[in-house]
Amino acid sequence: MxxxxxxxxxxxxxxxxxxxxxxxxxxxxxxxxxxxxxxxxxxxxxxxxxxxxxxxxxxxxxxxxxxxxxxxxxxxxxxxxxxxxxxxxxxxxxxxxxxxxxxxxxxxxxxxxxxxxxxxxxxxxxxxxxxxxxxxxxxxxxxxxxxxxxxxxxxxxxxxxxxxxxxxxxxxxxxxxxxxxxxxxxxxxxxxxxxxxxxxxxxxGIIDMIRDRQALILRARIAKREDDMLSLDGSSRKMxxxxxxxxxxxxxxxxxxxxxxxxxxxxxxxxxxxxxxxxxxxxxxxxxxxxxxxxxxxxxxxxxxxxxxxxxxxxxxxHAPKTMPETTAKSHAKLDAPVLTIDTPNLTLRLDVGEAAALTGPSGGGKTSLLMQVTGMAASDGILIFGTRPDELSESALREIVTMVPQRSALIAGSIRENLSLSGGTGDEEMWQALAAVALDGVLRARGGLETQLGEGGTGLSGGQARRLTLARALLRKPKLLLLDEPTEGLDDATATLVLSGIRKASPDAAILATLHRSVDHPVFDISKKLNISR
The missing domain is CATH 1.20.1560.10 (ABC transporter type 1, transmembrane domain)
Structure with a gap:
């Protein structure tokens, strides 16, 4: 009670x-x-x-x-x-x-x-x-x-x-x-x-079975999954x-x-x-x-x-899950300070306007966690954005400065225009420029342009195309600090080169911090900024 x-x-x-x-x-x-x-x-x-x-x-x-x-x-x-x-x-x-x-x-x-x-x-x-x-x-x-x-x-x-x-x-x-x-x-x-x-x-279980039915059929496990569902249904009926x-x-x-x-x-x-x-x-x-x-x-x-x-x-x-610590006072960004300063036991980094850095390291080494700390979505220490800690900036100010593209593409069922519109109010011309920057404009023009319809979760696009669409949406935000978590994953080398160059061209003044396993030698990144995050 x-x-x-x-x-x-x-x-x-x-x-x-x-x-x-x-x-x-x-x-x-x-x-x-x-x-x-x-x-x-x-x-x-x-x-x-x-x-x-x-x-x-x-x-x-x-x-x-x-x-x-x-x-x-x-x-x-x-x-x-x-x-x-x-x-x-x-x-x-x-x-x-x-x-x-x-x-x-x-x-x-x-x-x-x-x-x-x-x-x-x-x-x-x-x-x-x-x-x-x-x-x-x-x-x-x-x-x-x-x-x-x-x-x-x-x-x-x-x-x-x-x-x-x-x-x-x-x-x-x-x-x-x-x-x-x-x-x-x-x-x-x-x-x-x-x-x-x-x-x-x-x-x-039923939702998962319907969603994964092709894989279950190919692995000859559809009957086993059906038996599991029937057993669960029988137990539920008993209760x-x-x-x-x-x-x-x-x-x-x-x-x-x-x-x-x-x-x-x-x-x-x-x-x-x-x-x-x-x-x-x-x-x-x-x-x-x-x-x-x-x-x-x-x-x-x-x-x-x-x-x-x-x-x-x-x-x-x-049940109250653990929440982020809140500060009572919110500070303003100091626009004359470096865009991003990181001073932690594992990493020291400074990014100014128009600079880009590629972070490399083993899987599980903390690269994604670091990006989450920069965005203010995880507790951080030793990270400054324009001279101010992320948790000391107001939510609106922080989101105005920082945009992050995670490894998992987040798309909705609807048209390409509707997916890109999630970035804010933008016109068709800006959308096409963003799509061109990620080498996706040609594919979409042949399929119906901005009215091309996607299914739930963005089905209708390949993994690489879905990744590029989320990158285009991030560019429309015009961030001062762009964080990219494995932006070239799922892309061939030629397309990866085009995408990285297009991102830099579309956002010449943005500071870019990307975690990568490959393409770290791309000229977009300052060679002195290639760093390894130790475990």
Whole structure:
């Protein structure tokens, strides 16, 4: 429960007024239901007694029947308003939760952000947020409304039918219903959490199998993967059956509890009538109210059955990953200082306007990590951009100066123009100049130009072409410091030479820092800047 409290607090404070109105209407619906059955029970009993006594013609049937109609219509209207307000408020609260979650990701370091790009991680986050939509609708509001309704009904029954009847209903329902829900939570927490985790794993597995189907077929592993998915589906169905059994047992227990409390209210009311403390019509109120209060229990049972799923999602959503340290004050770049200064135990480097350096070294030696530090996406020490540490620059100022092209090309489904437009507002002429700089203009002109359509993740281009398209997009940013992580990977030697020359020509004033395994002898790079990063 502890993990759910921050989520409940966030969801309630996102739309507090709508939540309060929805909670009030939830209580009104239950109170009107109890009043409707209580009044109906009194009315039926009173008219029967009046008929037996031979005074039925003098009995006032108009005001009670008007009250019954008012409560029936009012309950319907209140139920509609309650559904409208609580669902609207919950949807808005979930939107606030997504915004809060995305804001928290901004502070993650580069490696954590890279992990978030995986399908498995994104699927998990989406499923967890969706699982939390029942925290308010099926757990918090039904529980609060049921408790408040029972307390108000206790006071009203004590005033109308006597405190013995009121106590019988309250003591009969509240502690025993709490026990049923506690037992349901214990029995369902494991199957509920596991069924959700297995459902997420099944979705990820199916997505991976469809995406990698060609490789699986060629390796004769499609049957093995299918068996794995069927096994996972069988395990998920087993957990769902266990959850369904717990839910049905709880429903049966609540039905028995309703019958028991109704019978207890009947016996207490009959005893009071026998002693002459109340009349038979008043004694019937407690019986019908006890039946009406059973309406408050099933909605809460559904939320309790999903408690394990909600708790697991809240723990994963609420788990605070390590974020980048923040500085309280932001400095301005000193444009008269070197564009980039690196002074670390492994590397000493200074880059001025228009200079380029190639960093070489073994795989895993820290080249990519160094670039991430320069961009401010990882903690750094000994790195200055225009005389200022990256974490001391404002986000907008840092992104205005530095542009990085990572090893993995990030493209979207859409046209070439739409992919290039991610760099900012640019015209067609600038786009073609950038494409020419990376030797991609000829290929795209033959395929439809800027309107050439790409599939998800840039499918439709080869690996080298996708790399060059991301390079062209980086050039459109016109950065003062351009960071390139293996820009020639996937390119033949001739194309690599053309691309490096084109980048330098398109950005003559930019300082360039590139990590390379080959093409380090290209004339674009200052020979004195070829450095090795030691492990």
């Amino acid at each position: 502890k993990s759910l409290l921050p989520i409940i607090r966030l969801l309630l404070t996102a739309e507090p007024k709508s939540m309060v109105r929805g909670a009030a209407l939830s209580v009104i619906v239950l109170l009107m239901g109890a009043a409707l059955l209580g009044l109906s029970g009194w009315f039926i009993t009173a008219t029967g007694i009046a008929g037996l006594a031979g005074i039925g013609i003098a009995f006032d049937v108009f005001r009670p029947s008007a009250g019954v109609r008012f409560l029936a219509l009012g309950r319907t209207a209140a139920r509609y308003g309650e559904r409208l307000l609580t669902h609207d408020a919950t949807l808005r609260a979930l939107a606030a939760l997504r915004v809060s979650l995305l804001r928290r990701q901004v502070g993650l370091d580069a490696r954590a952000l890279v992990r978030l790009r995986g399908e498995a991680e994104l699927t998990r986050i989406i499923s967890d947020v969706d699982a939390l939509d029942g925290v308010i609708l099926r757990l918090f509001l039904p529980g609060l409304a049921a408790l408040v309704t029972h307390l108000i009904v206790f006071l009203m029954l004590g005033w109308l039918a006597g405190w013995a009847v009121a106590s019988a209903v309250l003591v009969g329902y509240v502690p025993f219903a709490a026990f049923v829900f506690w037992r349901l939570a214990r029995q369902s927490v494991v199957p509920s959490g596991q069924s959700e985790s297995q459902a997420q794993a099944l979705r990820r 769902m059956r266990a959850l369904d059994l717990s839910d049905r047992n709880a429903a049966a227990a609540l039905s028995i509890l309703t019958a028991a409390v109704t019978g207890l209210a009947l016996m207490v009311g009959a005893a009071l009538v026998a002693r002459g403390a109340i009349n038979p019509a008043t004694g019937a109120i407690g019986v019908f109210v006890a039946l009406a209060l059973a309406e408050a229990l099933p909605p809460l049972a559904r939320g309790v059955a999903d408690y394990g799923k909600m708790t697991g999602a809240a723990e994963r959503i609420g």
